Amino acid sequence: MxxxxxxxxxxxxxxxxxxxxxxxxxxxxxxxxxxxxxxxxxxxxxxxxxxxxxxxxRRHAANGIVFPDLSGPYYAEVVLGYEAVAAELGRSVLILSTRGRDDADDAVRAMAERCDGLVVVSGRTVDDDVVARLAARGTSLVLVARPPVDTVDSVNAENDASARALTRHLLDLGARRLVFVGDPSTSPDVAERLHGVQEALTEADVAADVEIRHVQNLDEQCGAEVVGDYLGRALPDAFVCANDELALGMLGRLRAAGVDLPSRVRVTGWDDVMAARYAGLTTVRQPMRELGATAARLLDELISGTRTHPRHELLPTQLVVRTSTTLGKETP
Amino acid sequence: MxxxxxxxxxxxxxxxxxxxxxxxxxxxxxxxxxxxxxxxxxxxxxxxxxxxxxxxxRRHAANGIVFPDLSGPYYAEVVLGYEAVAAELGRSVLILSTRGRDDADDAVRAMAERCDGLVVVSGRTVDDDVVARLAARGTSLVLVARPPVDTVDSVNAENDASARALTRHLLDLGARRLVFVGDPSTSPDVAERLHGVQEALTEADVAADVEIRHVQNLDEQCGAEVVGDYLGRALPDAFVCANDELALGMLGRLRAAGVDLPSRVRVTGWDDVMAARYAGLTTVRQPMRELGATAARLLDELISGTRTHPRHELLPTQLVVRTSTTLGKETP
DNA sequence: GATCGTCATGTAACCGGTTTCAGAGACCGG
DNA sequence: CCGGTCTCTGAAACCGGTTACATGACGATC
Incomplete structure (x- = not known):
């Protein structure tokens, strides 16, 4: 012993x-x-x-982070940024992935008992009432990439401005008939992106419109299926996808069908995952690591009691133009 | 209260x-x-x-996992597989990334104090003597993707057979002058891969050879630099890279230089990261998630005392052929 | 009716630290 | 030489649970 x-x-x-x-x-x-x-x-x-x-x-010196998944670079980067800052602040990091877990709510509550505070990433992890109950119990909480709740800290990436920039970019290239791929009801992020697109169109001094194409999931397979639907009839000028995976799925299917990009149709994504670079996908880069790092700092303030009033951070995003929309100004 | x-x-x-x-x-x-x-x-x-x-x-009901980084899909997947099984076994998961941390050894030791046992992924995390000291102290340990130590459990992916299969594939395509990109001294995994290549060449009934090209890091930049070196002189028949990132860096640089693949030169990677699919990179797929899951199970046996004798697991890998080596049998 | 076993519950020690409070000396000035 | 202050250290309570052991009630047995 x-x-x-x-x-x-x-x-x-x-x-x-x-x-x-x-x-x-x-x-x-x-x-x-x-x-x-x-x-x-x-x-x-x-x-x-x-x-x-x-x-x-009577403290754990540990923080938790709940996320839906770790495959795909998005959440991994968020977790990484979070861990780096938490470690700096002398805290251990507990992780919990909710993917394929039917007792996610219980798992999150159990986790909350082992930490001084925790971060919940994405709305696809646990229900709002679980979050509300944790908050009511006095657990220090920070929400990331999840619709803000007044009384709870949150960190989100800017959607509106980048969606507008993306749309203006497409309009500049002469695109007029856009198709937004993704379901705005599933996530406020997606809804905001669509909203930004619509606003940019309204503000533009040209006649252009956007059709909304709902999909089951934001994955490659659904992207490919959408292309399948459009191959029979006329292609739009551009597909504006809610995330990169959808867009990558579309690119693959379009390439297989021999459709030339960006002359016949343009495709954009969102997130700027690593594969987007190799696929030449125009997309919007999110400061994923910074999202995690910011969350860690906010949480630390809550735990240490430095701050009691809730804060809502909005981090900037950045349009990345590649060959899926124009050959002119490729960014490798 | x-x-x-x-x-x-x-x-x-x-x-x-x-x-x-x-x-x-x-x-x-x-x-x-x-x-x-x-x-x-x-x-x-x-x-x-x-x-x-x-x-x-007198138990934590928590397991730790130490890895060098979480960017890039490799470690993320390992962690994911680990977390899924650990959660199933009723254990929380603590993570520790050693990247950019100069006190990694201390951090690992501190973490060991908060867990019933831990997994160390990759040799690039902490020194062997830290591992040895932890083991001596009675900490339950499992090594993943790290040279096995007799007395400590380990889980590794098979390298030799896949390296041979990869090499035979290149020989079948007519490649004779190969260049292995990566430093075999940095990691036993890399060394094993090179060894497999060399053995396949020895066993082959054709005259072929492999040159070894050392690089600083296994990242895209180094891959691009290697290409730069070769563009001046004659290209080999194939670049066999120690991992996908190197290979992807090479592909980008080759494409930029207008070199046609796979006719002028062939490139292979290792890992099968998501971007490899979009870049059409021939590579070797590792069961990353399964590596993590297996580690979690081994660790649980150690902690619960079900087993005391060390085990060394070797998980199979799989050659994935894409357009970076042949247009003939593309696997999308 | 005395003895015994069983079941349900309580008492108290214990896990391994932190922290309050009090006390023992040392030191100082008058 | 004495009272007061300061510095260092120890005793004991406490954090919030688990668990070995004791106890008492009750029914069964002879």
């Missing part, structure tokens, strides 16, 4: 209080005594138990 | 032992008493403290 604080105290001939003081060099201890304790601790290879310490301090 | 077991006991008019028994429905409690306790618990919204419980049980 590993040495405890009492073993060290006995060996050094002091009380456990003194050992505790030396280990966390809090109060003053006579150098001579300190040396004796340190010698005993080194001798016994004493490492203070986190459990004992945490119980006494 | 949240309710404790003593609050519940007082309200229900029983002792804390009885409450504990009800909460973990261990021993027999009279139904009537149980109902009283449950009512009180519900009333006070009592949730047993993990800290108290864990201290008493």
């Amino acid at each position: 590993r040495a405890t604080i009492r073993d060290v105290a006995r060996q050094a001939g002091v009380s456990i209080a003194t050992v505790s003081r030396v280990m966390r060099d809090s109060e003053t201890v006579r150098p001579e005594t300190r040396d004796r304790v340190l010698a005993a601790a080194g001798d016994l290879e004493f490492v203070p138990s986190h459990l004992g310490r945490q119980l006494a301090e | 949240r309710a404790t077991i003593r609050d519940v006991a007082r309200q229900a008019g029983v002792s804390i032992a009885t409450v504990s028994r009800v909460m973990r429905d261990s021993e027999t409690v009279r139904p009537e008493t149980r109902d009283r306790v449950l009512a009180a618990a519900g009333d006070l919204e009592f949730v047993p403290s993990h800290l108290g419980r864990q201290l008493a049980e």
Whole structure:
């Protein structure tokens, strides 16, 4: 069995209080005594138990993060940014993926019991009432890429401005008939993107319109299916997809059908995943790592009690133009 | 403040032992008493403290996983597979990324104090002596994608057979002068892959050779640089890269230089990341998720004491042929 | 009716730390 | 030489659970 604080105290001939003081060099201890304790601790290879310490301090020194999935670069980057900052702040990071878990709500609640606070990424993880109940219980919470709730901190990527920029880019290229691929009712992010597109069209001084094409999931297969539908009839000028995976699915199917891009049709995505670069996909880059990092900082403020009023951060995004819309100004 | 077991006991008019028994429905409690306790618990919204419980049980019910990075799909998938199985086994998962951390060794040791056991992924995370010291201390350990140590469990992906298959594939296509890109001294995985290539060449009934091209890092930039070097002189028949990122970097640079693939030169990678599919990269697919899942299961056996003798798992890999080597049998 | 076993529950020690408070000396000025 | 202050250390309570053991009630057995 590993040495405890009492073993060290006995060996050094002091009380456990003194050992505790030396280990966390809090109060003053006579150098001579300190040396004796340190010698005993080194001798016994004493490492203070986190459990004992945490119980006494009534804190976990750990943060949680809940996300739907880790495949695909989006969430992985968010988690990475989160972990980096949390570690800097001296906190461990607990992860919980809700994908394919039917007891996600319970799992999140269980996780909340093991952390000083947690971050919930994406609306596809747990229901709002779970979030509300956690918040009501006093759990420190930060929402990421999830519709803000007044009383709860949130971090989101800007959608509207980039959607407008993207749309103007397409209009500049002469595109007039757009098709937005994705279901705005599934996610507020998607709804905002669509909204930005529609606004840009309204503000434009040319006649242009956007059709909305709903899909089951935002994945490659659905993207391919959408292309299949359009191959029979006239292609629009551009497909504006709610995310990169949809767009990549479309690109693959279009290429297979021998449709030339960007002359016959243009395709855009959202996220700027790594594959988008190789596929030459015009898309919108999100500061994923920064989303996680910001969430970690906000959460730390909540936990440490530095701040009590909720904050809502909105991080900027950036249009990345590639060959799926124009050969003119390719960004490799 | 949240309710404790003593609050519940007082309200229900029983002792804390009885409450504990009800909460973990261990021993027999009279139904009537149980109902009283449950009512009180519900009333006070009592949730047993993990800290108290864990201290008493002297276990964390948490596992750790250490990896170098989470950007790029490789480690993310491993972590995902690990988390899924760990969650199934009722364990929380702590993560630790060592990238850009100069105190990685300490961080790993600190993490070990908070878990019942941990998985170390890749040799690029911490030194062998840290692993050895943890093992000596009795920490349950599983190594993933890291050179096996006799006494410590390990999970690795098969390298040799796939490297041979890959090489034979290139030989079949007529390639004779190969260049292996990557530094075999940095990682045993890379060394094994090179070894497989060399063996396949030796066994082949044609005259062929492989040159070894060392690189600083296994990333896209280095891949692009290697191409730059070769553009001046004669290109080999094929570049066999130690991973996909190198290969993708080469593909980009080759395409930019107007070199036609696969007619002028062939390129292969290793890992089968998502971008490889869009870049048409011939590569070797690793069962990344399964690596993580297997590690979680091995670790659970160690922690629960079901098994004491070390095991070394070797998971199969699979050659994926795409257009970077041949247009003949493209796998989309 | 005394003895015994069983069942339900309570008492108290324990897990390994932190922290409050009090006390023992050392030191100082008058 | 004495009272007061300061510095260092120890005793003990506490964090919130688990669990070995003790206890008491009750029914069964002879």
